Amino acid sequence: MKDVLKLRDVSFSYRDYSVPPVRKMVLEHLDLTLPEGSKTLLLAPPDNGKSTLSRLLCGMVPKYLEGDLSGSCLLDGVEVTSREPWDLVESCVLVGQNPQEQLLMTTCEDELAFPLESLGMPAERMIRVVRNSLWKWKLMDFATISPQEMSGGERKRLLLAFLDTVPAPIWILDEPFDDLDSQWRETLMQRITDHFGTVLVLASRYIDEFRGSFDRYGILANGAVTLGDEQDIVIEYEQLCDREYTSVESCTEEHCGRILACSGVSLVHPRKSVKDNTPFTLEVPAFTLRSEEIVSLVGPNGSGKSTFSRVLCGLDPPREGEFLLDNQAVARRDLSRTVGYLFQNPDYEIFLPSVREELAWSLRGDRSRTAQQKAALVAECAQLFHLELDATPSTMSYGKRKQLQAAVHYLLDRPFYILDELDSGITYATAFEMISLLRSRGAGILLITHDRSFSDRLSQRTYTISNGTIHELEGQV
Template structure:
């Protein structure tokens, strides 16, 4: 189905990113591309689905064949009939504003009969469990819900090949399980599937081969059994995440009820969006302490980001009270005291260099310059101080936004999915940065679906269900199975506080 012979590629004048790739993928085969960030996984997937050279410019050499036809001889419409693509950022592939219109978009472009389109939409919505979202506006969906719609849209034309780039990056464990069921369905129907992924655990009983990439080359070809036997140290050296959902976790030996000052105290909080009749956040009471790292978890769309944005002052509460360091504060006042790091950090960077970003809005005194230098060195960004923020990797941008927050002398940080799409090495870097914030006696609230991040740094799990807190529990009291269960199972009418 897919054949690459001596394929090399480089973007414009940059160094050669892919080097001498030789690869054959048979019909019905399930292949996983993995490896450290920057190893060439996404670029290789873009070559297979035709985005290179049709959309991304650069120098491509070697032979690429799709279904025994040279890619250069295939018009883009023919490629899209044969290959369904799913990007890491679903917004990048949406063309309409309503879910059902997005699903119908490709079918309509091929001029298919209206009755067939309606039938196919109903079929796809049931398969992907998105019937309840069919009439929703895309911009109102959570990141995970958008990803589900993107995957559903890729299946509407029933292509023979699927190419997916980090499809689980924004999904919780339950949604990832839904994705896995859909992949099983596609595999059982004989579809050929290529997935570039850092999260490996859900693919171990699906993958036929795992391609480990580094520095633009395929360095190792493994089967899932071989990868499962890698030691923790070997996985760390390769920059890979664990291929097991439960491996490598041990409860932290921490003081069960340490005495800490309260950073944020939330009382009877209700939040309702303008276009919704019922509140998204329903009567929440919550205390957040200094020197503590909390995970805010729950299924996609339950209100995690809404709660976080309200705490930060970006969203106005309907009723209720929010106290910051003992003072009741309105939304505008909270904006000055709570530092929110968005999932898409590009909206928080404004200047032409890393150095200028830290000093934006500050007097360029010797003291401020020394503080900026200290923060950049602490967050491993000092060598990049002259670079434009747009040229940084996702993980580097996140660390830069954290540094800007520390320049504002913030003590309360909210991070929205800080490890989305990160490999094992960058996951550990994020954990290290969060530990440094904790040591500075900051409170860190993390919106996350990432069980490895929760296991690695969080002291408390706060779980939202239907706009309410259903779990509020210390991780030191949990073993790995307990933690995974809390992150996956619905716990209606249960509320444990410690």
């Protein structure tokens, strides 16, 4: 069997924008070969170069994200760096971790047609191919809708639909299971198994769900790849990530005894990108969250979890419904100062050039502290969340950006937090640590996740959502 991809002694570091620049190696003397038709799972803790390796294999670094690259990366015997993007499209398709980074058109069908237009595919055939992949990924109803008006999981499915549009034999999938509900995770795994070509999956979680489904296993850590027997790799990876459940601190003081509730809430969410579309309707008969509590909200992709979050944190106005804080009616403006919403995609709330500035922003309205005290608090917070103050958020890994997002909220110090898929792109240990910190002053937490084992370990009560209607699960402790 020939090797379709061959990396030899590859080292890479991104161009650093901090002053003075700090050169941090992301990949270091990395060797990896992918035999034709092989299915490889590379496990990697966050911030260990998964996205960088996948971008390198598809020719995106160092061409579009600058950096220093050495060593050799051969795709079908030719250096990837010497090939043009339109030429690589036919060999290799990348499904990135963050759909937001890859989607750029105003409708789903245009999005899928974009690479085919670059290939010069005749229009009639292109329409057939696009429809077929929309159908396969249950996206027919979204054909003329803007990807910006879809849920996180629906957007991920749109990215995955490229696997059926672009006729590339090599699939590079970076955290492809994140954002997907369990049914779609299973469907994706089946598609990987059925693919005749070569597949490389880079992942940090859902290992137990997909053990036995790949024919090669490895770890990407400290810039290099180690391949090995499945059992050994999984054990080594678990040791590396310390998946042990570290206790999540309960309420200490500040925000104890508070209660947030809503009842009779409804919202109709029409899409602006299309005229004729049945709008999504959210119905919440009753919901409560107390300080000290961790309550989870679970449900399939597109069921309305993020929509509810936006209403509960005061971002979107409901059509009707009552919101109570400590048993008193609360205005939408006050809700937004009470409920911190950690968006599903951290990029929606990270926008300043350095970690230091991003964290300082949270304290800008605090008149009780001096500038010196604020700087000390920012430095302490960065340490708690394992962040470097001078790092540039836009070039930090997805998992690191999630840590920064949590740190920003930690400084905002809200009595309630909604964590919308906080666990994607980070390890259990990091997620537990972040939740401990966020609730260390007694905040109540609403946890939204597609990982039931994660929510079952943490939450005291569970709400389920299906087709926009929320109900509390009966018979809970």
